Amino acid sequence: MMRVAVIGLGIGKVHLQEYAANPRTRIAAVVDINPEARQASAAAYGVPGYASIAEMLRQTPIDAASVCTPPAYHAAQVEELAAAGVHALVEKPMAPTLADCHRMIEAAQRGGVTLMIGQKKRFSAPYAWLKPRLGGEFGEPKWASIKYALGRVVKPWFWDERDGGGPLLENTIHIWDLTRFLMGEVATVYARGGNLFRPDVGDQIDAASATLGLANGGTVSVACGYGSEWGYAEERVSIATPLVCCDVSGPFDRPALLRYIWRQEPKNVHEMTFAEATGFAEEIDEFLDAIAERRPPAVTGEDAARSIAVALAAKRSIREAREIRV
Structure with missing residues (x-):
């Protein structure tokens, strides 16, 4: 043990x-x-x-x-x-x-x-279900729209660039990483953002929109920040391939509803519901398996660093008002 x-x-x-x-x-x-x-x-x-x-x-x-x-x-x-x-x-x-x-x-x-x-979102049930199908039977993902809207109060260190790295890094890292996991590597980032909802945190960026150019030629639009119109945190990921359109939605910590349609059958909506899809238990199981089997884990340091590079590119794009190559 x-x-x-x-x-x-x-x-x-x-x-x-x-x-x-x-x-x-x-x-x-x-x-x-x-x-x-x-x-x-x-x-x-x-x-x-x-x-x-x-x-x-x-x-x-x-x-x-x-x-x-x-x-x-x-x-x-x-x-x-x-x-x-x-x-x-x-x-x-x-x-x-x-x-x-x-x-x-x-x-x-x-x-x-x-x-x-x-x-942990890589281990969340709807995304884990989607991953092997994207690039396979569902076709290559070329377009996505992601909304990641938070509505909660967070601890002061979260906003501190020195401690937490600010919202575009601390929590939105989920989305930069999920984009890479589902869609492939990010080549360019163009982002705009500002302090729109939380004047109590000074000039810290609390909301942003970004366009990500993918290495495969596709594109992803991301809207993130503290703009949840419902007052609670929510997440919605819509992905399109030449064959399929699919959508995952729900609370940000456990998105549970997945829907998809084949383009040839646009009226036939397939719907799946996943319970308690936080991903924590599966993440820890993968950590233990990697140790026991003496193999690299599903999310290595090198892999995660590439998601950090996307987050830093988004922050730099906002500061410099230009597209940044990752």
């Missing part, structure tokens, strides 16, 4: 729930700088709680860890874990800079450990 730790107890609490339910893992420790959060999770799972990774490594043997801290801290924390021979599942986004991404990749290589980045 693999001994795991969770570092950072915000979204890390979801990782704890999934590890507790997984028969292949035993929670060995939790780490958080906040004493109240640390003590609460330590008590809930009957494990020691630590204020730092260094303190944990001195006192509790672990095999793997989920790194669920703000992205600015990921590189140093992965370096610390990898040097101790600990495999790391790192919450998205991988890091706020490509330099930090490369630090993490190199640290994992030096330590001989598995590094997986938690792009």
